[in-house]
Amino acid sequence: xxxxxxxxxxxxxxxxxxxxxxxxxxxxxxxxxxxxxxxxxxxxxxxxxxxxxxxxxxxxxxxxxxxxxxxxxxxxxxxxxxxxxxxxxxxxxxxxxxxxxxxxxxxxxxxxxxxxxxxxxxxxxxxxxxxxxxxxxxxxxxxxxxxxxxxxxxxxxxxxxxxxxxxxxxxxxxxxxxxxxxxxxxxxxxxxxxxxxxxxx
Numbered sequence: 001x002x003x004x005x006x007x008x009x010x011x012x013x014x015x016x017x018x019x020x021x022x023x024x025x026x027x028x029x030x031x032x033x034x035x036x037x038x039x040x041x042x043x044x045x046x047x048x049x050x051x052x053x054x055x056x057x058x059x060x061x062x063x064x065x066x067x068x069x070x071x072x073x074x075x076x077x078x079x080x081x082x083x084x085x086x087x088x089x090x091x092x093x094x095x096x097x098x099x100x101x102x103x104x105x106x107x108x109x110x111x112x113x114x115x116x117x118x119x120x121x122x123x124x125x126x127x128x129x130x131x132x133x134x135x136x137x138x139x140x141x142x143x144x145x146x147x148x149x150x151x152x153x154x155x156x157x158x159x160x161x162x163x164x165x166x167x168x169x170x171x172x173x174x175x176x177x178x179x180x181x182x183x184x185x186x187x188x189x190x191x192x193x194x195x196x197x198x199x200x201x
Contacts (some may be wrong), residue, residue, distance in 0.1 A: 020181050023048065023102050027174040032094060034170035040091030045098045052102030070103045070187040075100030075108040092169040099177055107180050114176035115169065123167055 004034040026048050030040050049072065056064035076097035096115065100108035 019051060019102065022051055023181070024174070024178060026051070027095075027099070027170065027177055029034065029126065031168070031170040031174045034091070034168040038168065040095050040170055041142040042091075042094070043089070045094045048095070048098035049101045052098065052100075052144075058103075067104050071100035071108050071132070072097050073100075074105040075112070078112050086141070089169065095170060095173055099173065103177070103181060110180045111173070111176045114179055115172045118175050119167060119169055119172040122172060126167075144200070 026044055027062045030044050034040050038100070052071070054067060056068035056158045058064070060067065073154060076093065079088070079093040079096050082083060097106065099111060102110065
Protein backbone atom coordinates (compact mmCIF):
# COMPACT_ATOMS: atom_id res chain seq x y z
CA UNK A 1 0.00 0.00 0.00
CA UNK A 2 2.84 2.38 0.95
CA UNK A 3 4.63 1.54 -2.35
CA UNK A 4 1.45 2.31 -4.31
CA UNK A 5 0.98 5.64 -2.47
CA UNK A 6 4.57 6.74 -3.13
CA UNK A 7 4.27 5.67 -6.78
CA UNK A 8 1.15 7.81 -7.20
CA UNK A 9 2.80 10.80 -5.54
CA UNK A 10 5.88 10.43 -7.76
CA UNK A 11 3.68 10.13 -10.87
CA UNK A 12 1.74 13.30 -9.97
CA UNK A 13 5.00 15.15 -9.27
CA UNK A 14 6.39 14.10 -12.65
CA UNK A 15 3.20 15.28 -14.39
CA UNK A 16 3.47 18.62 -12.58
CA UNK A 17 7.12 19.01 -13.62
CA UNK A 18 6.22 18.24 -17.24
CA UNK A 19 3.48 20.89 -17.23
CA UNK A 20 5.94 23.46 -15.85
CA UNK A 21 8.49 22.58 -18.55
CA UNK A 22 5.80 23.04 -21.21
CA UNK A 23 4.68 26.34 -19.66
CA UNK A 24 8.24 27.69 -19.67
CA UNK A 25 8.77 26.51 -23.27
CA UNK A 26 5.57 28.30 -24.37
CA UNK A 27 6.74 31.47 -22.60
CA UNK A 28 10.13 31.24 -24.32
CA UNK A 29 8.34 31.09 -27.67
CA UNK A 30 6.12 34.03 -26.68
CA UNK A 31 9.18 36.06 -25.65
CA UNK A 32 10.97 35.43 -28.94
CA UNK A 33 7.92 36.37 -31.01
CA UNK A 34 7.20 39.41 -28.81
CA UNK A 35 10.73 40.75 -29.27
CA UNK A 36 10.83 39.91 -32.98
CA UNK A 37 7.31 40.84 -34.13
CA UNK A 38 6.09 42.89 -31.13
CA UNK A 39 3.00 40.75 -30.66
CA UNK A 40 1.97 37.59 -28.84
CA UNK A 41 0.08 35.00 -30.95
CA UNK A 42 -3.36 34.02 -29.64
CA UNK A 43 -2.53 30.40 -30.44
CA UNK A 44 0.22 30.45 -27.80
CA UNK A 45 -2.07 32.08 -25.25
CA UNK A 46 -4.85 29.55 -25.87
CA UNK A 47 -2.34 26.68 -25.68
CA UNK A 48 -1.15 27.88 -22.25
CA UNK A 49 -4.73 28.22 -21.00
CA UNK A 50 -5.67 24.71 -22.19
CA UNK A 51 -2.45 23.28 -20.72
CA UNK A 52 -3.11 24.90 -17.34
CA UNK A 53 -6.76 23.96 -17.03
CA UNK A 54 -6.31 20.37 -18.25
CA UNK A 55 -3.26 19.77 -16.07
CA UNK A 56 -4.86 21.18 -12.92
CA UNK A 57 -8.06 19.21 -13.61
CA UNK A 58 -6.02 16.03 -14.13
CA UNK A 59 -4.12 16.55 -10.87
CA UNK A 60 -7.06 17.52 -8.62
CA UNK A 61 -10.35 17.07 -10.48
CA UNK A 62 -12.93 19.84 -10.14
CA UNK A 63 -10.88 21.51 -7.42
CA UNK A 64 -7.98 21.71 -9.86
CA UNK A 65 -10.23 23.16 -12.55
CA UNK A 66 -11.44 25.81 -10.08
CA UNK A 67 -7.81 26.49 -9.07
CA UNK A 68 -6.86 27.14 -12.70
CA UNK A 69 -9.98 29.18 -13.51
CA UNK A 70 -9.46 31.34 -10.43
CA UNK A 71 -5.82 31.92 -11.37
CA UNK A 72 -6.89 32.98 -14.86
CA UNK A 73 -9.58 35.33 -13.46
CA UNK A 74 -7.24 36.92 -10.89
CA UNK A 75 -4.49 37.41 -13.48
CA UNK A 76 -6.91 39.03 -15.93
CA UNK A 77 -8.53 41.22 -13.25
CA UNK A 78 -5.20 42.52 -11.90
CA UNK A 79 -3.86 43.32 -15.36
CA UNK A 80 -6.94 44.99 -16.88
CA UNK A 81 -6.20 48.38 -15.24
CA UNK A 82 -2.75 48.37 -16.88
CA UNK A 83 -4.40 47.74 -20.23
CA UNK A 84 -7.04 50.43 -19.75
CA UNK A 85 -5.03 53.19 -18.08
CA UNK A 86 -1.36 52.52 -18.88
CA UNK A 87 -1.46 51.40 -22.53
CA UNK A 88 -0.20 47.89 -21.80
CA UNK A 89 -0.69 45.55 -24.74
CA UNK A 90 -3.70 43.25 -24.79
CA UNK A 91 -1.45 40.32 -25.67
CA UNK A 92 0.59 40.86 -22.49
CA UNK A 93 -2.57 40.92 -20.38
CA UNK A 94 -3.88 37.72 -21.99
CA UNK A 95 -0.49 36.02 -21.53
CA UNK A 96 -0.39 36.73 -17.80
CA UNK A 97 -4.01 35.56 -17.41
CA UNK A 98 -3.08 32.37 -19.29
CA UNK A 99 -0.15 31.75 -16.96
CA UNK A 100 -2.57 32.17 -14.06
CA UNK A 101 -4.54 29.18 -15.38
CA UNK A 102 -1.45 27.05 -14.75
CA UNK A 103 -0.07 28.47 -11.51
CA UNK A 104 -3.17 29.59 -9.59
CA UNK A 105 -4.30 32.86 -7.99
CA UNK A 106 -1.57 33.31 -5.36
CA UNK A 107 1.34 32.50 -7.66
CA UNK A 108 0.07 34.73 -10.47
CA UNK A 109 -0.10 37.63 -8.00
CA UNK A 110 3.61 37.17 -7.26
CA UNK A 111 4.36 36.77 -10.96
CA UNK A 112 2.64 40.08 -11.76
CA UNK A 113 4.64 41.84 -9.03
CA UNK A 114 7.94 40.41 -10.27
CA UNK A 115 6.98 41.15 -13.88
CA UNK A 116 6.53 44.86 -13.10
CA UNK A 117 9.87 45.05 -11.29
CA UNK A 118 11.73 43.16 -14.02
CA UNK A 119 10.05 45.18 -16.81
CA UNK A 120 11.05 48.42 -15.07
CA UNK A 121 14.68 47.28 -14.81
CA UNK A 122 14.67 46.13 -18.45
CA UNK A 123 13.23 49.48 -19.57
CA UNK A 124 15.86 51.36 -17.53
CA UNK A 125 18.65 49.31 -19.09
CA UNK A 126 17.19 49.87 -22.57
CA UNK A 127 16.99 53.63 -22.00
CA UNK A 128 20.58 53.75 -20.77
CA UNK A 129 21.85 51.70 -23.73
CA UNK A 130 20.01 53.96 -26.19
CA UNK A 131 21.43 57.05 -24.49
CA UNK A 132 18.04 58.51 -23.54
CA UNK A 133 18.50 58.53 -19.76
CA UNK A 134 19.39 62.25 -19.50
CA UNK A 135 16.54 63.14 -21.87
CA UNK A 136 14.12 61.17 -19.70
CA UNK A 137 15.38 62.89 -16.55
CA UNK A 138 14.94 66.28 -18.26
CA UNK A 139 11.36 65.49 -19.25
CA UNK A 140 10.51 64.27 -15.74
CA UNK A 141 12.15 67.33 -14.14
CA UNK A 142 10.20 69.78 -16.32
CA UNK A 143 6.95 67.95 -15.56
CA UNK A 144 7.69 67.88 -11.81
CA UNK A 145 8.59 71.59 -11.72
CA UNK A 146 5.35 72.40 -13.51
CA UNK A 147 3.31 70.39 -11.01
CA UNK A 148 5.02 72.05 -8.04
CA UNK A 149 4.58 75.52 -9.57
CA UNK A 150 0.89 74.88 -10.16
CA UNK A 151 0.80 74.84 -13.94
CA UNK A 152 0.80 72.14 -16.56
CA UNK A 153 4.14 71.53 -18.25
CA UNK A 154 5.01 68.57 -20.39
CA UNK A 155 7.90 67.98 -22.78
CA UNK A 156 6.60 65.49 -25.37
CA UNK A 157 8.98 62.77 -26.53
CA UNK A 158 10.53 63.19 -29.96
CA UNK A 159 10.49 60.65 -32.77
CA UNK A 160 12.83 57.79 -31.94
CA UNK A 161 12.71 58.54 -28.22
CA UNK A 162 12.71 55.47 -25.97
CA UNK A 163 9.47 56.72 -24.40
CA UNK A 164 7.68 55.98 -27.69
CA UNK A 165 9.14 52.48 -28.04
CA UNK A 166 6.95 49.48 -27.18
CA UNK A 167 8.21 47.46 -24.25
CA UNK A 168 8.02 43.68 -24.82
CA UNK A 169 6.64 42.28 -21.57
CA UNK A 170 6.80 38.58 -22.48
CA UNK A 171 10.50 38.22 -21.47
CA UNK A 172 9.73 39.82 -18.10
CA UNK A 173 6.74 37.46 -17.66
CA UNK A 174 9.00 34.51 -18.52
CA UNK A 175 11.65 35.48 -15.94
CA UNK A 176 9.01 36.22 -13.27
CA UNK A 177 7.27 32.88 -13.88
CA UNK A 178 10.59 31.01 -13.67
CA UNK A 179 11.37 32.73 -10.35
CA UNK A 180 8.00 31.85 -8.84
CA UNK A 181 7.47 28.28 -10.09
CA UNK A 182 11.02 27.21 -9.25
CA UNK A 183 10.98 29.16 -5.96
CA UNK A 184 14.23 30.93 -6.77
CA UNK A 185 15.95 32.43 -3.74
CA UNK A 186 16.48 35.96 -5.05
CA UNK A 187 18.55 37.12 -2.09
CA UNK A 188 21.01 34.24 -2.46
CA UNK A 189 21.11 34.67 -6.25
CA UNK A 190 21.85 38.41 -6.03
CA UNK A 191 24.51 37.76 -3.38
CA UNK A 192 26.16 35.20 -5.68
CA UNK A 193 26.09 37.61 -8.62
CA UNK A 194 27.55 40.36 -6.45
CA UNK A 195 30.32 38.05 -5.23
CA UNK A 196 31.18 36.95 -8.78
CA UNK A 197 31.19 40.59 -9.92
CA UNK A 198 33.63 41.64 -7.20
CA UNK A 199 35.83 38.58 -7.76
CA UNK A 200 35.97 39.29 -11.50
CA UNK A 201 36.71 42.99 -11.24
